[in-house]
Amino acid sequence: MTGQIAERPFDSLAGKSGRMLVALSEGVSRRTWALLGLLLSVLLIAPWLVSDYLITVLIVILYLAFTGQAWNIMMGFAGQLSLGHAIYAGLGAYIAALLFARYGIAPWLGLLIVVPVAAACGAIIGFLAFRFGVAGVYFAILTIAFAEFARIGFDHLTIVNASAGLFLPVAQYAHNDLWHLRGDPTMFYYVILAATVLAFLLCRALLISRVGYFWLAIREDEQAARAAGIDTFRYKMSAVMISAAVTSFAGVFYAFFYNNLFPEQVFNISRSIEMILGPIIGGLGTLFGPILGAFVLTGLAETLNAAMAACGLELPGAKQVFYGICLLFVVVALPEGIWPWLARRIGIGERVR
Amino acid sequence: MTTLLSLKGVGKRFRGLVAVDDVGFDVQGGELFAVIGPNGAGKTTLFNLIAGAIAPDEGSIVFAGEQIGGLPPDAVCRRGIARTFQIVRPFPALTVEDNVVVGALLHSRDVAAARQQAWDLLRRLDLFDQRHRIAVTLTLPDRKRLEVARALATQPRLLLLDEVMAGLRPTESDRMVAILRDLNRGGGLTIVLIEHVMRAVMALASEVLVLDPGTMIAQGRPEAIVRDPAVVQSYLGAEPV
Numbered sequence: 287m288t289g290q291i292a293e294r295p296f297d298s299l300a301g302k303s304g305r306m307l308v309a310l311s312e313g314v315s316r317r318t319w320a321l322l323g324l325l326l327s328v329l330l331i332a333p334w335l336v337s338d339y340l341i342t343v344l345i346v347i348l349y350l351a352f353t354g355q356a357w358n359i360m361m362g363f364a365g366q367l368s369l370g371h372a373i374y375a376g377l378g379a380y381i382a383a384l385l386f387a388r389y390g391i392a393p394w395l396g397l398l399i400v401v402p403v404a405a406a407c408g409a410i411i412g413f414l415a416f417r418f419g420v421a422g423v424y425f426a427i428l429t430i431a432f433a434e435f436a437r438i439g440f441d442h443l444t445i446v447n448a449s450a451g452l453f454l455p456v457a458q459y460a461h462n463d464l465w466h467l468r469g470d471p472t473m474f475y476y477v478i479l480a481a482t483v484l485a486f487l488l489c490r491a492l493l494i495s496r497v498g499y500f501w502l503a504i505r506e507d508e509q510a511a512r513a514a515g516i517d518t519f520r521y522k523m524s525a526v527m528i529s530a531a532v533t534s535f536a537g538v539f540y541a542f543f544y545n546n547l548f549p550e551q552v553f554n555i556s557r558s559i560e561m562i563l564g565p566i567i568g569g570l571g572t573l574f575g576p577i578l579g580a581f582v583l584t585g586l587a588e589t590l591n592a593a594m595a596a597c598g599l600e601l602p603g604a605k606q607v608f609y610g611i612c613l614l615f616v617v618v619a620l621p622e623g624i625w626p627w628l629a630r631r632i633g634i635g636e637r638v639r
Numbered sequence: 640m641t642t643l644l645s646l647k648g649v650g651k652r653f654r655g656l657v658a659v660d661d662v663g664f665d666v667q668g669g670e671l672f673a674v675i676g677p678n679g680a681g682k683t684t685l686f687n688l689i690a691g692a693i694a695p696d697e698g699s700i701v702f703a704g705e706q707i708g709g710l711p712p713d714a715v716c717r718r719g720i721a722r723t724f725q726i727v728r729p730f731p732a733l734t735v736e737d738n739v740v741v742g743a744l745l746h747s748r749d750v751a752a753a754r755q756q757a758w759d760l761l762r763r764l765d766l767f768d769q770r771h772r773i774a775v776t777l778t779l780p781d782r783k784r785l786e787v788a789r790a791l792a793t794q795p796r797l798l799l800l801d802e803v804m805a806g807l808r809p810t811e812s813d814r815m816v817a818i819l820r821d822l823n824r825g826g827g828l829t830i831v832l833i834e835h836v837m838r839a840v841m842a843l844a845s846e847v848l849v850l851d852p853g854t855m856i857a858q859g860r861p862e863a864i865v866r867d868p869a870v871v872q873s874y875l876g877a878e879p880v
Contacts, residue, residue, distance in 0.1 A: 309750075496744050496753075503741045506730035513690065513724070515716035515745040515793050 310490055318634050329479055333472045341471050345543065347584045348478040349536060354564035354576030355485040356532035361562070362571035363489075363498065364525035365505025367426040370411075370433030372557035374404045374530040378537025379547055380440065383452050386466070386542075393467045393538050400538055401531045407432075408530030412523045421508075430555065437553030446547070454545040467542035474543050481539065482577065485532060489573055492528070501525055505571070533561075563609060567616045569623025578625045583612060643668040643797055643829050644689070649698030649708070651684055658684040660853040663698070666797070666846075671823045672831045673840045673861070676850035677874050682833045683725055685850070686799050689831075690722045691715035703796065717745065721795035723786040725802050725833075731775035735766055738774050738785055742792030753792075760788045764818060780811045784818075791822070798822070800832040804839045816842050837875070841865070849874060 333341055353375065360366050378400045385391040385399065411432050415425045441449045462469030467477070492498045500521045503511040512518050541547055551557075568579025587605050594604065620627050644666040651659045659681040666672045674682050687693045689700055691712040700708035707715055716722075721742075729738050739757035740750070747753040761767040764784045769777065774785060783803050790798060800819070804812045816839050822828045823843075834840050840847065840861060847864045849857040851873045857864055864870055 494750065496748060496750060499737065499741050499744055499750070502733060502737070503730050506732055507728050509692070509712075510724070510728045510730065511741070512712040513692075513716060513722055514742045514789060515713050515721075516741075517713050 306491065309494060310487065312494075315634065317632075321632070321634070326483070333475060338471060341475050343584065343588050345471060345475050345478055347580050348475075348482045349539065350560060350564050350584060351577040351580035352478060352482045352485050352539075353533055353536045353561040354568070354580055355482070355489055356529050356536065357561050358565040358571065358576045359489060359492065359532065360525050360529035362565055362575070363493065363505065364501040364522060365508075366522055366525060367422070368429040368526075368529070368558075369426045369555070369562070370429035370431070370558050371529075371533055371561050372553050372555065373407060373429075373433040373436045374533035375537035375540060375557065375561075376433075376436060376440070376549075376552040377404050377407060378534030379541035379552055380446055380452065380537075382538040383454055383541040383547055384446060387452065387454055392465050393542055394465065397535065397538065400534050404534030404537075405527040405531040408526040409523060412526035416519050416522050430558075433553055433555065433558060437549050440549035440553060443549075446549075449549060451546055451548040453547075454542065456545050467539075474539070478539055481535060486573065486577070488532070493573065497521060497524060502571075563613060565623075567612060567623060569625035572623065572625050572629075574629075575623050575625040578628070579623070582624060583609065586612065641668050642666070643670075643703060644831070645699075645701045646689075647699045647701075649685075649688060649695050649700060651681075651688055651693065651696050657853045659688065659695075659850075661698070662850070662855055664848055664855070664858060666829060666831055668796075668829055669823070669827055670829055671819070671843050671845050672829075673844035673847045674831065674833045674850060675835070675837075675840060675847060675864075675874065677852075679852060680850040681853050682850055683801060686722065686801055686831075686833060689715075690720060690799055716793055716795075719794075719796035720799060721790035721793045721797075722799040723783070723790055723801055723803060725805075727779070727782045727786050729774040729777075729782055729785050729789065731773075733774055734770065735772050735774055735777065735785055736761065736770040739788045739792045742789040745793045757788075757792060760791055763821075764788045765814070780807050780815075783807070784815070787818075791828075795828070797829045797831065800830060800834075802833055802835065804834055804836040807836075809838075812836060812839055815839070819843060837865075 329344075332344060336344070353371070357368065357371050360368050381400045381403060382393045382396040385396040386393060411429060414420070415428050420428055440446060446452045462473040464473060464477075467474075500511070500516050503514065503516055504518050504521060508518055537552075540552070563583055564579030565576040566579065567583060568577065569575025587608055590604065590608055594601065616623060642665045647663045649659060649662045650657070662685060674685065676682055684693070688695050688708070691707070691710050691714065694709040698708065699706060702718060702720060705718065707718060707720075710718075730741065733741070736754070736757055739760055740753050743753035743756040744750065747756065758767065758770070761770050764787060766781065766784055766788060769781065774782065777785060787800070787803060803815055807815060819830060819832075820843060823830055832843070844861050847859065847861050848855060849864060849867075849870050856869045856873060857867045859867070865875065
C-alpha cells in the first residue's frame with residue numbers, strides 16, 4: 287500500500303480523498319441514502335416553502351443540531367461528560383465579534399484565531415482533569431466551573447464591554463455579504479445548514495477512523511482500553527479539543543446572527559444544557575441522534591408556544607417544563623434515545639457504526 | 640530459550656496487607672507458565688503488577704531486557720504484553736468484531752487491515768459467526784474467548800490470562816485448552832496463566848509457580864508440583880485417607 291503511494295506521489299492526495307469518500311459511504315444502505323437525500327432536499331428548498339418566522343425556527347434547530355453533534359463527539363463517542371460547552375461557543379462568539387467590531391476582521395478569518403483558542407481552552411480543561419484523574423461527575427462539575435468562571439470573568443472584562451454587552455454594527459445591506467456574515471435570515475439559514483452537514487460528515491469520518499474506535503473503547507471501559515494499549519489521556523484530549531473547536535464555530539454564527547452578546551446569556555449554563563438535550567433525546571453516540579433530537583425538541587416547543595398563543599395563554603417557563611417532561615419521557619421509555627428506536631422501525635438499523 | 644520475563648524481589652503492600660512479597664521467577668520465551676494458589680494468594684495482584692495496572696513497591700520486572708515495573712498499562716501493552724481480566728470486561732456496547740478491531744488498531748493505522756486481522760482471530764477463536772453481535776449479549780464462555788481475541792489482536796509476545804477457564808463447562812474448558820496450546824506451540828506465543836482448574840494446568844503448563852498468601856512456596860514442572868507436600872497442604876488439599 288505505502289509502496290504504491292510512493293510510486294505515485296502526484297495523485298496520492300486525490301487518491302487519499304477518493305478513498306476517504308469511499309470509506310464515508312461504505313456500508314450505507316440505499317434506504318439511508320434515500321432518506322438523507324430527501325431530508326437534505328427539503329431543507330435546501332425550505333426558504334421557498336415556509337415563512338420567515340419558520341426559517342428562524344429552522345435556524346435555531348440547525349444551530350442546536352450542530353452544537354449537539356459537536357458535544358456528541360465528546361460525550362457520545364469518547365464518554366466524557368461536559369456540562370460547560372457554553373464556554374467554547376461563548377469564546378467563539380466573543381472573539382469573532384470583537385475582531386469584527388474593533389478591527390473589521392471577517393468572521394471566516396476570525397476562525398483562524400477562534401478555533402485554536404477554543405481547542406486550547408478544551409486542552410486546558412482536559413489536561414487538568416485527565417492528568418489528575420478527575421473523571422465522571424467530577425469532570426462534569428469541572429466543566430461547569432470553567433463555564434461559570436468565563437461568565438463571571440467576561441462580565442467584568444472591559445474590552446468586551448463587560449455586562450453592558452458587545453454589539454455588532456448593524457446596517458441595511460443592499461445584498462447578502464457572506465464573507466462578513468451580514469445579511470438576511472435566508473443566508474444565515476444556508477450557512478448553518480452547510481455547517482450541520484459538514485459536522486455530520488466529520489462525525490461519520492471520525493467514527494469510522496482509528497481514533498473513533500479508540501474513543502468508543504474509552505467510553506465503554508477505560509481500564510480495558512488501556513489494557514489494549516490505548517493511550518487514553520491522549521485520545522480523551524483529542525476528543526475534548528475537537529469537540530471544543532467544532533463548537534466554537536457555532537459561537538461565531540451565534541454572534542453574527544444575533545448581533546449582541548451578553549456574558550450572562552452567552553455563558554449561561556442554560557446554553558450548555560440546550561446543547562446536550564438534543565443528543566440525549568435523539569440518541570447519544572449515534573450520528574443522526576443529535577439532529578433528530580434538535581428537530582423534535584425545538585419543533586415540539588415551538589408547537590407548544592403556538593398552541594398556547596392560540597389559546598391566549600402566557601406561561602413563562604413553560605418551555606423549560608416541557609423540555610423536562612420530554613427528557614423524562616425519553617429516559618424512561620427510550621433510554622437509548624429516539625433515533626435507535628426509530629431507525630429500527632424504518633428499517634435502517636443504524637448501529638453505532 | 641531466552642528469558643522473556645523476569646521478576647526479582649517483587650513486592651506490593653496495600654497499607655498493612657502484604658499482597659505480594661519477594662516474588663521472583665523467570666519465564667522463558669515460548670513457555671506456558673501457570674500461576675496457581677488459593678484465593679487471596681496474590682495471583683491477580685501479581686498480574687496487575689506485570690501489566691502495569693498497579694506499580695510495585697519494590698523489586699524489578701524486566702520484559703525483553705527492559706525494566707517495565709511501574710509503567711502504565713497502555714505502555715506495557717505497546718511493549719508486547721496483553722492481558723485478560725478475571726472478571727471479563729469486553730467493551731459491552733460494541734460488536735464482537737469491533738472489540739477485536741480496537742485491539743488490532745494498536746499496530747495498524749488502517750481500519751480495513753485491522754478488520755481483516757480481527758476476522759482471522761475471530762475464526763481461530765470460534766467467534767466469527769457471532770461477529771455482528773453486541774458483546775454484552777454473549778454467553779460467558781464466548782466473552783472469555785472474546786477477551787482472548789482482543790488481547791491477541793494487539794500482537795503480544797506475552798499473553799497474561801487471568802482464570803480464562805473459570806466458570807466454563809469441561810467441554811468448553813477443553814476447547815480453550817486446545818486453542819491455547821495451538822497459540823503456544825503453533826504460534827510460539829509465551830503464555831502466563833492464573834488458573835484454578837488443575838485439569839487445564841496439568842494439560843497445558845510446562846512450568847508451575849505456586850503462591851500462598853503473598854509468597855512463593857514452590858516452582859517446578861507440573862508433575863512435581865502436585866506431589867509437593869507444601870502445595871498439597873496449602874492448596875490442593877490432602878487426599879482423604
